[in-house]
Amino acid sequence: MTTAVTELAAGDPAQEDAPAARSRRGGGGLGSYLLVRFLLIIPTVFILVTTVFFLMRSTGDPITAALGGRLTAEELAQRVSEAGYDRPLFVQYLEYLGNVITGDFGTTLSDRRPVTEVLTTFGAATLELAVYALIVAFVVGIPFGRLAAYARDRWPDAFLRVFAILCYATPVFFTGLVLKLVFASGLGWLPVAGRASTRAEIELQFLDDPTGIYLVDALRLGDSEVVLDVLEHAVLPALALGLLTAGVFLRLVRTNVIGTLGTGYVEAARSRGVAERRLLRKHAYRPALIPIITVIGLQVALLMGGAVLTETTFEWKGLGFQLAQYLQARDFVAVQGIVALLAVIVAVTNFVVDVIAALIDPRVRY
Amino acid sequence: MATSVTVPPEDAPRTDPSRRGWRRLPVVHQLRQSVGLQRGMLVAGLLLTALFLLTALFAPLLAPYGHAQLRDADGPFGAQQPPSAEHWLGTTVGGYDVFSRVIHGSRTAILVIVVAIVLSLFAGVLLGLVSGYFGGWLDRVLVVVCDAVYAFPSLLLAIVMAIVISGGQSSLFGGILAAAISITVVFIPQYFRVVRAETVRIKNEAYVESARVIGAGHWRIMTRHVLRNATRTLPLILTLNASEAILTLAGLGFLGFGIEPTAAAEWGYDLNAALSDVTSGIWWTSIFPGLAIVLVVLGLTLVGESLNDLADPRLRSRRAVTAGEAAETPVVPGGVLDGGPGGLDGIEETHR
Numbered sequence: 001m002t003t004a005v006t007e008l009a010a011g012d013p014a015q016e017d018a019p020a021a022r023s024r025r026g027g028g029g030l031g032s033y034l035l036v037r038f039l040l041i042i043p044t045v046f047i048l049v050t051t052v053f054f055l056m057r058s059t060g061d062p063i064t065a066a067l068g069g070r071l072t073a074e075e076l077a078q079r080v081s082e083a084g085y086d087r088p089l090f091v092q093y094l095e096y097l098g099n100v101i102t103g104d105f106g107t108t109l110s111d112r113r114p115v116t117e118v119l120t121t122f123g124a125a126t127l128e129l130a131v132y133a134l135i136v137a138f139v140v141g142i143p144f145g146r147l148a149a150y151a152r153d154r155w156p157d158a159f160l161r162v163f164a165i166l167c168y169a170t171p172v173f174f175t176g177l178v179l180k181l182v183f184a185s186g187l188g189w190l191p192v193a194g195r196a197s198t199r200a201e202i203e204l205q206f207l208d209d210p211t212g213i214y215l216v217d218a219l220r221l222g223d224s225e226v227v228l229d230v231l232e233h234a235v236l237p238a239l240a241l242g243l244l245t246a247g248v249f250l251r252l253v254r255t256n257v258i259g260t261l262g263t264g265y266v267e268a269a270r271s272r273g274v275a276e277r278r279l280l281r282k283h284a285y286r287p288a289l290i291p292i293i294t295v296i297g298l299q300v301a302l303l304m305g306g307a308v309l310t311e312t313t314f315e316w317k318g319l320g321f322q323l324a325q326y327l328q329a330r331d332f333v334a335v336q337g338i339v340a341l342l343a344v345i346v347a348v349t350n351f352v353v354d355v356i357a358a359l360i361d362p363r364v365r366y
Numbered sequence: 367m368a369t370s371v372t373v374p375p376e377d378a379p380r381t382d383p384s385r386r387g388w389r390r391l392p393v394v395h396q397l398r399q400s401v402g403l404q405r406g407m408l409v410a411g412l413l414l415t416a417l418f419l420l421t422a423l424f425a426p427l428l429a430p431y432g433h434a435q436l437r438d439a440d441g442p443f444g445a446q447q448p449p450s451a452e453h454w455l456g457t458t459v460g461g462y463d464v465f466s467r468v469i470h471g472s473r474t475a476i477l478v479i480v481v482a483i484v485l486s487l488f489a490g491v492l493l494g495l496v497s498g499y500f501g502g503w504l505d506r507v508l509v510v511v512c513d514a515v516y517a518f519p520s521l522l523l524a525i526v527m528a529i530v531i532s533g534g535q536s537s538l539f540g541g542i543l544a545a546a547i548s549i550t551v552v553f554i555p556q557y558f559r560v561v562r563a564e565t566v567r568i569k570n571e572a573y574v575e576s577a578r579v580i581g582a583g584h585w586r587i588m589t590r591h592v593l594r595n596a597t598r599t600l601p602l603i604l605t606l607n608a609s610e611a612i613l614t615l616a617g618l619g620f621l622g623f624g625i626e627p628t629a630a631a632e633w634g635y636d637l638n639a640a641l642s643d644v645t646s647g648i649w650w651t652s653i654f655p656g657l658a659i660v661l662v663v664l665g666l667t668l669v670g671e672s673l674n675d676l677a678d679p680r681l682r683s684r685r686a687v688t689a690g691e692a693a694e695t696p697v698v699p700g701g702v703l704d705g706g707p708g709g710l711d712g713i714e715e716t717h718r
Contacts, residue, residue: 305521
């Protein structure tokens with residue numbers, strides 16, 4: 001949901017925030033830059049895990065939250081002390097930190113599964129959805145953004161800009177509902193919900209060592225009907241989540257192409273007699289794509305939030321769907337675990353994106 | 367209720383109209399500066415925003431029924447009734463009148479926006495000002511904390527906050543406050559970054575130095591000299607955040623962490639309730655609350671984007687240059703600051 005504001009950052013790939021990195025300005029090359037970025041993951045994750053822990057615990061212990069109405073006071077007290085929730089908060093916190101460091105994010109209350117297992121079971125589905133959504137975002141956002149910049153201030157530009165704003169002004173679940181109304185329950189072209197039909201899911205079960213990414217599994221199975229079925233189910237969720245990001249990309253590409261068109265080297269190329277079309281395609285367009293890489297990092301956070309809503313809309317059984325289920329069940333151990341895990345994922349992805357950006361564009365690392 | 371509605375989010379920078387005249391007011395100034403397509407977008411955005419404000423203000427007059435009304439003199443409304451003369455937009459699965467809930471929903475939305483923005487503005491600006499002005503270890507810590515929070519999926523953070531504040535179920539004011547505070551936590555880092563970056567830049571200006579030489583205290587320098595010059599990008603963030611607040615509120619409601627249907631009308635909740643209707647082809651329960659969200663967010667975003675583009679000379683429509691106003695940095699309560707070309711360098715520095 002941070003689309004609009006994050007876009008403003010287009011030209012600025014993420015350094016201002018790192019005081020440690022800034023103090024090294026002038027000295028050091030790629031190596032020290034990457035080291036500082038890497039070390040910054042630790043405080044980021046630490047802060048988020050700590051914040052989430054104390055916030056969640058400030059409402060009381062999770063067992064009372066989950067089972068409060070259903071057990072007597074004595075039973076409740078017994079369960080609470082069994083789980084160790086009656087100890088001082090700080091002791092619990094230290095224990096929790098120790099567990100997190102060893103990769104133990106807790107066990108869910110409602111179905112008694114380790115949170116890491118929840119992640120491995122449902123993470124693949126979310127990853128699959130996110131990849132589809134990014135493909136949609138690239139295919140729609142980048143060419144149209146270029147077109148809008150070319151046609152600046154003329155009607156295609158006006159149309160595309162309104163389209164881009166509509167893309168991120170529409171809540172992803174509403175996009176999903178409209179798509180469902182039109183293409184699923186209205187025209188009947190595509191399935192309403194789920195990741196695959198029951199028959200396909202059963203066939204996929206027989207695969208040894210499934211990846212959990214249905215398209216990959218279906219391709220390995222070699223059954224074209226299953227592949228088609230899986231793809232059909234993916235179209236609407238991918239569009240719903242992808243269009244959200246497409247709007248961001250469209251705006252970003254447009255802004256940056258317009259920006260690079262005004263730079264000295266484009267002017268120089270024009271004065272050398274380079275054709276206007278070539279100028280747009282080679283000189284202005286390519287450098288404008290660099291900020292996209294940085295913004296993808298931010299999109300990971302956006303996609304995570306969007307995935308929770310998209311998965312709920314389409315009953316796409318991924319992490320987000322599961323998180324919503326745990327929220328309904330008031331299983332706050334699971335919520336805390338998943339949120340903390342996502343914090344790690346977001347921090348690591350941001351690091352990877354920073355690395356890629358630094359490798360491509362030397363200006364990023366000063 | 368009605369009084370809080372009278373503060374449109376885009377009027378936030380406290381310029382003194384008696385000193386500058388209405389033409390220097392934000393938004394009015396940009397409106398005069400804009401041309402062609404850009405002006406069209408700004409005007410469309412302002413119209414939609416005005417419509418939203420008026421709807422919220424006059425909701426009880428416009429809506430035929432109450433937000434939680436299930437029956438009138440003729441008996442119950444009935445569930446999932448298609449649009450008719452009595453129920454213009456039909457009724458929901460819970461038996462509420464869709465039209466009335468859409469109208470009343472604007473009130474909930476604006477209350478949440480106002481509370482969220484006021485809270486985050488206070489906290490974010492104060493933290494940013496102190497952090498940027500004094501620097502040191504406090505600054506370092508705050509920057510790292512805000513970055514960590516900023517990088518995190520805002521909806522998840524809002525969910526955690528909603529659990530903390532209300533345990534998920536809430537009354538009217540409990541729910542509005544919970545939603546608003548959840549959104550506030552997400553917004554504070556944004557205001558913090560912008561104000562801090564501006565403060566760091568401004569505190570080295572000669573006039574701050576002079577104030578210090580004269581013997582002005584820290585507090586006076588911070589409020590009189592730094593803050594008044596550090597707020598130039600706030601109107602833009604305000605409008606964008608207002609739209610984000612609505613989306614977050616709707617997202618929370620959609621996941622069942624918003625406001626109870628009996629306490630107030632909330633569009634996200636209505637969309638969640640309409641989820642099963644969609645499968646059976648019932649369209650009126652989801653389309654109208656959804657459209658309400660889209661129109662409001664569209665209006666606010668159009669205003670925000672236009673302000674952004676007008677502040678950036680690279681993006682300002684080229685015809686505006688011939689109008690002779692190109693070099694003017696917009697939304698600067700204290701006049702042009704440093705002759706830099708971009709009005710938005712503060713925000714570009716601070717947002718990743």
